[in-house]
Amino acid sequence: MKLTIGAVGLPGTSRQNKTGSWRINQRPNFLHIRCTACDLCALACPDGCIYGNGRNTYYSDYEYCKGCGNCAAVCPVDDIEMEPEKGGLPQGVFVFYDENEFRHMSTA
Amino acid sequence: MKEVRIHARAGQGAITTAMLLASAAFEEGKEALAFPTFGAERMGAPMNAFVRLAREPIRDRSQVKEPDYVIVLDPTLIRGFDVFAGLKEGGVGVINSPVSLEELGVKTKARVITVPAGKIAEEVLGRADRANTALLGAFAAATGEVSLQALIRVVEARFPGAVGQKNARAMGLAYNFAKGKGK
Amino acid sequence: MARRMLEGSQGVAQAVALCHPAVICAYPITPQTHIVAELADMVASGELKAEYVNAESEHSAASIVLGASATGVRTFTSTSSQGLLLMGEVLFNIAGMRLPVVLTCVNRAVSAPLNIWNDQQDSLSLRDSGVIQLYAENNQEAADLIYLAYRVAEDHRVLLPAMVCLDGYILSHAWEAVEIPTPKEVDAFLPPYSPLYKLDPEAPLTLGMYANPELYTEARYMLQRAMEEAITAIQETSHSFELIFSRPMPGILEEYRTEDATTVLLGMGSLVSVAKEVADELRGQGEKVGVVKLVSYRPFPKEMVWEALKGASDVLVLEKGISLGSAGPLLLDVRSACHHRPHQPRVSGFVCGLGGRDVTRQTIKAALAEKELVDARFLDLKADLELEGMGQASRDKQPALARGARRKRAPRKEGINSA
Numbered sequence: 001m002k003l004t005i006g007a008v009g010l011p012g013t014s015r016q017n018k019t020g021s022w023r024i025n026q027r028p029n030f031l032h033i034r035c036t037a038c039d040l041c042a043l044a045c046p047d048g049c050i051y052g053n054g055r056n057t058y059y060s061d062y063e064y065c066k067g068c069g070n071c072a073a074v075c076p077v078d079d080i081e082m083e084p085e086k087g088g089l090p091q092g093v094f095v096f097y098d099e100n101e102f103r104h105m106s107t108a
Numbered sequence: 109m110k111e112v113r114i115h116a117r118a119g120q121g122a123i124t125t126a127m128l129l130a131s132a133a134f135e136e137g138k139e140a141l142a143f144p145t146f147g148a149e150r151m152g153a154p155m156n157a158f159v160r161l162a163r164e165p166i167r168d169r170s171q172v173k174e175p176d177y178v179i180v181l182d183p184t185l186i187r188g189f190d191v192f193a194g195l196k197e198g199g200v201g202v203i204n205s206p207v208s209l210e211e212l213g214v215k216t217k218a219r220v221i222t223v224p225a226g227k228i229a230e231e232v233l234g235r236a237d238r239a240n241t242a243l244l245g246a247f248a249a250a251t252g253e254v255s256l257q258a259l260i261r262v263v264e265a266r267f268p269g270a271v272g273q274k275n276a277r278a279m280g281l282a283y284n285f286a287k288g289k290g291k
Numbered sequence: 292m293a294r295r296m297l298e299g300s301q302g303v304a305q306a307v308a309l310c311h312p313a314v315i316c317a318y319p320i321t322p323q324t325h326i327v328a329e330l331a332d333m334v335a336s337g338e339l340k341a342e343y344v345n346a347e348s349e350h351s352a353a354s355i356v357l358g359a360s361a362t363g364v365r366t367f368t369s370t371s372s373q374g375l376l377l378m379g380e381v382l383f384n385i386a387g388m389r390l391p392v393v394l395t396c397v398n399r400a401v402s403a404p405l406n407i408w409n410d411q412q413d414s415l416s417l418r419d420s421g422v423i424q425l426y427a428e429n430n431q432e433a434a435d436l437i438y439l440a441y442r443v444a445e446d447h448r449v450l451l452p453a454m455v456c457l458d459g460y461i462l463s464h465a466w467e468a469v470e471i472p473t474p475k476e477v478d479a480f481l482p483p484y485s486p487l488y489k490l491d492p493e494a495p496l497t498l499g500m501y502a503n504p505e506l507y508t509e510a511r512y513m514l515q516r517a518m519e520e521a522i523t524a525i526q527e528t529s530h531s532f533e534l535i536f537s538r539p540m541p542g543i544l545e546e547y548r549t550e551d552a553t554t555v556l557l558g559m560g561s562l563v564s565v566a567k568e569v570a571d572e573l574r575g576q577g578e579k580v581g582v583v584k585l586v587s588y589r590p591f592p593k594e595m596v597w598e599a600l601k602g603a604s605d606v607l608v609l610e611k612g613i614s615l616g617s618a619g620p621l622l623l624d625v626r627s628a629c630h631h632r633p634h635q636p637r638v639s640g641f642v643c644g645l646g647g648r649d650v651t652r653q654t655i656k657a658a659l660a661e662k663e664l665v666d667a668r669f670l671d672l673k674a675d676l677e678l679e680g681m682g683q684a685s686r687d688k689q690p691a692l693a694r695g696a697r698r699k700r701a702p703r704k705e706g707i708n709s710a
Contacts, residue, residue, distance in 0.1 A: 003509050005450060006389035007502050008488045011495040127466045131296040134468055140296065143465035145647075149321065149407065167564035169461050170651040 018090035019047070023067040026082045032056035034077040041071035041080060063090045109162035110253060111172040115191045116181035119151040121240035125179065126157035128244060128266065132258035133161045141166040154185055161253065177251055180204060181240055183212055183222075192216050202247050202286070204239045221250055221289050225282050232278040245279030249286035256283050294468040299430040299457060300325035302469040303369075303395055306437035308339045309477040310393075313364035316344040316355040320374040321407045322459040323397035327369050349374035353381035360390040361498050363489030365441065368392070371459060372399035375413045379420070385452045386421025386514065388499040391444035391484070392452040393437065394422075398560065398611070399459040400646040408647020409459040410611035411560060415588075415620045421514050423453035423521055424589040425542070426559035430469050433457040435532070436586075438472075439542055442481050442528050448520040450487060456588075458561045458611075460647070472536055480535045518590040525587055543592045545584040546599050548574060552581030554659070555600055555636075557625060558609040559585050562643070562650045566609065569655045580659075588621070596628040603636045607658050611644040618666040639663075643670040 028041075035056045042050040042058065049065050052058030060071065072080040112129065116122035123144045130140035144157045158172045174194040183205040185191060192201055192214075201220035205212055206227055209220060223246040225239035232242075241263055248256050259279055264272035297305070304326050307315075315334070317327040333339035342359075346352035349370050356366040370378060375396050385392050396414045400406040414424055425440060427433035433455065440453035457463055488496055502510050522543065529542030547567050549555055556566040563584040573580040583599045585592075600606050606629070610619040617623065622640030629635045641658045644650040654670050661668060 003506060003513070005487060005513065006387070006498055007500045007506070007510050009497045009500040011497050013497070013500075123464075127296070127298075130466050134296045139468065141465060141467045143461065145460070146407075166467070167568050169465065169561050169564055170649045173651075 018063045020061075020063045020065050020090045023062075023065060023085060023089060025085045026067045026069065027062060027065060027085050028060050028067070028069070028071050029081045029083045030058050030060070031079045031081065032058075034079045036077060038076060040074045040076065044070040044074040046070060109160055109166070109168075110176045111174065112159040112161075112177045112179065113172045113175040114157040114159070114179040114181065115185050115189065116155060116157070116240075117151075117185070118146065118149075118153045118155050120181045120237060122155060122157040122181055124266070125181065125240040125244055126159045128241070128259060128262050129159050129247070129254060130161070131262040131266075132254045133159075135258045135261060136254065139163065139165050141169070143169065145171055154189065175199060177201070177247070177253070178220075179243060179247055181225075181243060186212060186214060192218055192220070200251050202243060202250050204243050221246070221286060223282055223286055223289075225278075228278050228281050228285070232274050232281065238275075241275040242278040242282035245281070245283035246286035248279075249283045250289075256280065294470045296466055297430070297469045297471075298325065299433055299462040299465050299467070299469075300397070301329055302430050302434040302471065303437060303455070303457070303463075304329035304333070305471050306434040307367050307393075308333055309472070309474055310367075310438060310441050310481055311365060311483075312341050312367040312393075314342045314344065314356060314359035314366045315368070316346050316352045316359070316366070317368045317370065318346050318349045318352045318374060320349070320371050320399075322399060322409075322463050323369045323371045323374070323395065325463065326395060326397065330367070349377040350381060353378035353385070356392050356394075357381060357385050357388070357390060360385070360392050361388065361490045363484070363486035363491070365445075365484045366392050367394065369395040369397065371397045372401050372407075372413045375417065376401065379417060382417060382420045382422050382452065384499065387510070389450040389487070389514075389517070390452060390498075391441070391450055393440045393444055394452065394454050395433075395437075396454050396456045397459045397463045398456055406646040407459075409461050410645045410647070411456065411458075412612040412645070414454060414456045415610075415612040415614075417454075418589050418620055421451060421518070422589065423449075423451055423518075423587070425453065425455050425525075425586055426588060427455060427457045427462060427586075428561060428563045428584055430457075430462055430465060430467050431538075432586075433462055434469055434471065435536070435538065435540060436542075438477060438481055439525070439528055439532055439540060441484075442531075443521060443524045443542075445484050446521075446524045446528070447485075447487060449517055449524050451514075451517055451521060456560065461561045470538065476535060480532060521590045522587070522592050522595075525590075541584065541586055543587045543595055544599060545586065547582040547584065549581030549583060549599060549602070551579055552603055553579045554605045554607070555581045555583055555603040556607050556609060556655065556658075557583040557585060557596075557600070557621070559588060559621065560611070562609055562611065565650050565652060566655055569652050569659075572652070573659075585621070588624075591624050591628075593624075593628040596625060597632060600625070600629060600636055600638075601632065601634070606636045606638045607661075608638060608640045609643055609650075609655065609658060610640070611642075611650075613642050613645075613667055622666065637664055639665045639668070641665070641668050641670050645669075 037055045049061040114122045126142035130142035133140045141160045147153045160166045178201040180203040203222045204225040205222040206224040225242035226236040228242045229239040230236040260276040263275045334343040356368045360366045398411045400410045401412045425436045436455040444453040525542040529540040532540040566582045570580045608622040610621040619640045626638045
């Protein structure tokens with residue numbers, strides 16, 4: 001891989017940095033039973049990785065979810081439960097700019 | 109090489125004096141260096157400016173300890189400072205003062221003249237504390253180190269328009285005064 | 292092409308203007324302010340087409356030129372003393388991001404105690420930063436080094452910030468004849484800035500990214516190599532300067548009467564002028580004394596310094612600063628350059644001119660009179676000043692004022708007014 005002069009990189013590399021690899025032994029399970037689409041889970045998520053548009057559509061992107069449990073704690077209708085991590089954590093990467101393409105370096 | 113030491117208080121135009129003298133000498137083909145030294149950063153604080161004039165490029169940037177010429181813009185400085193310290197044998201002093209050397213209480217073997225530059229400045233420029241250009245005119249007469257014409261050229265370049273012309277007039281008046289005092 | 296009587300700071304400002312900076316941002320501090328005030332006037336009058344940004348501190352000023360430089364334009368800032376130190380962490384960043392910012396440091400002592408007069412402690416203290424440091428002996432050099440600094444900094448082999456250092460008051464406020472070239476000549480010497488990477492919304496990049504232990508060492512290694520390349524770049528650019536401007540440009544160092552010198556004085560900045568005067572005087576008395584003026588302090592041109600000193604038996608390093616707890620920074624670098632060589636000269640270090648204390652011929656002669664090998668001998672220490680807590684033995688053979696002795700009345704001060 002190439003280290004650029006001045007450690008210059010392409011933007012948006014944090015998308016490739018799948019910080020879900022840091023997740024502890026639990027993850028949120030969105031039951032999709034009682035959801036009122038209040039959006040509090042999305043607001044409370046420190047990673048901003050919860051998406052949804054309408055009742056019972058909310059989900060967490062496990063590529064970035066840390067398993068902190070904030071979403072489950074704030075859901076006013078208890079429609080989110082924290083369940084044990086099922087395995088299959090994404091691999092975290094750091095990415096730097098190369099003139100032609102990305103080169104990846106694993107930090108697993 | 110000739111070395112000049114100027115004694116003044118901050119705000120009296122000592123740096124401009126040094127700059128004009130150096131510039132006039134440069135106009136006449138000499139190498140020149142002018143620089144100040146300050147005490148406290150306030151108006152009225154005693155300070156010095158120095159000028160060196162020579163034929164070859166000047167390398168000495170240290171303060172002038174043995175001047176050929178001493179210019180004193182503010183006579184009240186004579187009380188607290190030995191303004192003529194180090195003045196070379198045969199050196200010349202020019203003091204801005206409305207009163208004589210004796211009345212100032214100056215005792216020196218050196219050739220020193222007093223010039224009422226402040227009075228001239230008040231008449232021509234309306235301000236007694238703008239005596240520096242007038243005193244330079246007297247300096248030119250007393251030392252012959254630089255011509256009045258060159259001084260007038262640089263002062264009019266520095267202060268364009270009426271201001272420059274008035275300063276030039278003040279220079280001329282003081283020059284004649286000093287010439288009149290004789291050698 | 293004519294020489295004109297200018298204040299040192301005016302010469303520097305005019306040189307900067309001729310280099311077409313796009314963004315100038317600075318914070319005032321004695322004694323550098325004249326430079327940026329002159330530039331601000333030029334921008335206000337339309338004489339200089341640049342953006343002049345007022346910042347609320349030197350830290351901000353440095354950050355603003357960092358950001359501006361990152362967009363791929365030529366920038367300038369200027370400071371002294373505390374201001375330079377306040378810029379400190381930003382300067383390290385600018386270097387690490389490989390941005391060719393050019394700045395002037397109008398050398399001034401650092402607090403405490405508070406002192407507005409000249410010494411070189413400020414710039415010496417940032418010798419680790421990755422900023423190129425070039426020291427001017429006189430005002431012609433102060434202006435000329437600006438053109439050199441831009442071209443070297445922007446050289447793609449280098450891409451480092453460059454700082455032109457000129458002694459506060461002694462140079463910045465001195466009026467002397469300086470030749471300012473024509474715009475055409477400067478344009479012939481200094482091409483437009485061509486950045487390697489720049490911030491651009493059309494092609495977004497991140498500069499100065501996070502580097503974990505796996506990468507940081509290599510990034511710093513690249514910086515060190517860039518500094519080494521800068522020595523070559525400075526030499527080549529100096530040669531080009533001399534061809535275009537028909538004026539000498541000792542971009543790395545200058546040797547004065549060193550050919551057969553047994554004793555060599557080495558220093559930076561305006562004190563070299565006094566050293567040359569002393570050398571001439573002693574040569575007139577048959578003594579083989581020479582002077583080495585170091586212009587490029589960083590990068591430190593180790594091999595060239597050795598070449599200049601190897602014939603001498605005694606080298607006296609005179610410097611306006613000290614690395615407290617050790618010796619003068621310049622002494623340490625010079626000794627290192629002479630170390631592990633055949634027939635290395637004796638290298639002694641002298642500290643002088645701190646806080647604006649005049650460096651005179653006497654100062655330098657006192658150094659020459661020193662028989663012992665010294666690391667950091669303070670020259671011109673006042674014998675009649677009692678230093679609290681220091682006994683006579685530790686005063687370096689200089690007698691302390693007797694306890695209880697008082698002057699009857701303040702003596703008339705000699706000649707030079709002091710506050």
